[in-house]
Every structure is written in C-alpha cells, then in structure tokens.
Amino acid sequence: MDISALWDANGAGIVLGGTLLATFLACGRREISAAMHSLGALMKPRFDYEKARAEIARDVEEIRHDGLLRAHPLHTSDREIALVSDALIHDRSLRSLIATHERCQRQRQSSRLAALAPIRQAAEMAPVFGMAGTLFSLSQMQVGDMGDAQLLASVAMAIVTTLYGLLLANLGFHPLARLMERRMLAEDEDRQRLIDWLAAQLAQGTPHTRTNAPLERAG
Template structure:
C-alpha cells in the first residue's frame, strides 16, 4: 500500500477546517477556547495528591500547634488550596475551607463539561464534513471528464474526505473528549481525598461552633459526552 495516496491537502482542509468552523459556530468561542485549553492540559503532569499533602503538612503542623487564630499560612503553589487555607484562617472555621473548595470544584466541573461537550460536537461534525467533501468532489465531475476518463482525481478526493471525517471523529475528537473527562474525574477524586485529609487534620484546631463535617472523597457528576455518529 502506498501511503502517499492517502494524503490530500484539499480534502484535509475541507474536513478539518469545516469541523473546526462548525464547532466554533455551534459552541461559541468561549467553550471552544476552554476545550483547547483542556486538551493542552492533558500534556501537563496530573494533580499529585501525595505532593499536595506533603506541602500542606507544614501548614497543618503550625495550625495544630498555634491554633487557627494565630496561624499565618505561607503561600501555596496550588491556587485552590492556597485560597482554601487562607479562608480557613480568615473565617477561623472549616466552613470557609469547605466553601472555597466547593467553589473551585464547581468551576472546574463547568470547564470540563464544556470542553467534553465541545469535543463531542466536533466528533459529530467530522463525518458530516467528510460527506460534504465527497459531495464537493463529485460535483466537479462533468460529462466531458467522464468521456475522457478524467474522473480518477475526483473519485479519490471523495473517498479521502469520507475517510478523513471518520478518522477525525473516532481517532482524534472522540478520544480527546473521553480523555478530558477521565482527567477531570481523576483530579476531582484526588483533590477531594486531600481536602478530606486536611479537614480531619485541622478540625481539632477550629472552634467547636465552626466545625463542619469532614469531606469525603466524591466523584464528579459530569455527564458523559455522546458517542460520535457515523456518516450515513
């Protein structure tokens, strides 16, 4: 098999360009940018619960020794836990800690859901633009071309656009959407585990009237993205 026969720039422009344009028009710039950032985040190291606990251990020791009123936490590398521990000291209660965690969790889930939904839309649109490319290629056929046998190029383009649409949907966009969902779920579980540990550690240092129920690890309720549809 000659792999060079599977490369056609015009077919790729129709399918990829049409899919990206259609996705932006359907989902908007904000969700499209969110999806792009979520895909780029897959290349970065995942949230490390053990490293976060180790970084928080120093703050926990100070709070348990001096109390939450006199504690002066240092700045943490993770923005969520930095704001959560700051809220803990400011409000002198676990309620502030938990509220900050929940606010960050809701924001992350909104972004992850928007990204997965946008990638699912792209997976749905890819076979459609593959079919559109096939129709464009067939529309270039004329009676004179058929008479002289000059129709091989148009037939090849029609086949390749269909192929590109299916590959883009099932090899690129669909798997990326699932990867974003899995990464989001894994991060939420890890963060919930660290937060549950943190509330147990600093709970005794908080006044009784402000104590909240320690958090338990939870799984984010993010609706799964639909499977890409086959072109008819």
C-alpha cells in the same frame, strides 16, 4: 500499498476546515477559550496529590498544635489550596474551608463542561464534512467530459474525504475528549482527597475551635 494515494489536500481541507469552522460557529467564545486552556493543560504536569499534601503537611501540623486562632495561611504553590487556606484562616472555621473548596469544585465542573463541548462538537461534525467532501467531489464529476485519470481522481477524493471524516472523529476528537475528561476527573478526585484529609487533620487537632460544620461536603 501506496500510502500516498490516501492523501488528498483538497479533501483534507474540506473536512478539517469545515469541521473547525462549524465548531467555532456552534460554540461560544467561553467554550472555545476553555477548550484551548484545557488542551494547553495537557502539556503540563497533572495535579499531584502526594506532592500537594507533602507541601502543606508541616503547616497543617502547626495548626493542629497551635489551633486555628493562631494559624497562618498554608504555604502552597497551588492557587486553589491557597484559596481554601485563606478562607480557613479568615473565618477560623472548617465550614469556610469546605464551602470554598466546593465553590472551586463547581467552577472546575463548569469549566470541564465548557472545555469538552467544542471537542465533542468537532467529533460530531467531522463525519458530516467527510460526507460533504464526498458529495462535493461527486458533484464535480462529468463523465462525458473527463478522462479516465480525472474520473479516477474524483472517485478517489470522494472516498478519502469520507475516510478523513471518520478518522478525524474516531482517532482524533473522540479520544482527545476522553483524555481531557479523564484528566480533569482525576484532578477532581485528588483534590477531594486532599480536602478530606486536611479537614480530618484539622478537626482532630482543634476540637475546641469553630468547627461547627460537618466534615462531609455541604449539601
């Protein structure tokens, strides 16, 4: 089998270029930016629940011992944990911690939807431009004026452009969207576990402080 026969630069340019252009035109700047940011995040270590918990465990124990009124912000390298910590210390209330976490959670969910939109759009557009490449190739065929080699080349391009569109969608953009979604959902779950643990620890250790909010998520 000659693998090189499956390569057609013109067909690849039509499918890939058309897919990317259509995606860019269909999606806004915010969605494109969110998608690029999420793609970059795939190259970085994912959020580590155990590491994040170990990082703040000592500070949490001190708060349990001394109470919220004497508490200091948690020492952490994670921006979101730092935000909920600042809210907790500023208001001396678990309600503020939970409310800040939920606000961050909603922002992450919004960013997730924005980031996935261009990838899913590209997955839908790739087969369309595969067919567009096929139609373009067929439109160039003039049987009476073409030699056998030229005719075969046009037929080959018509076939491979359809193949390019299917491969780009089903082996490229669809799996990429699922990978991004799984990564972001796993982070949501781990962050929720951390906040649940943190709220439970502080509630047990500071029964007389301003913990007038329920530990479960606010409605």
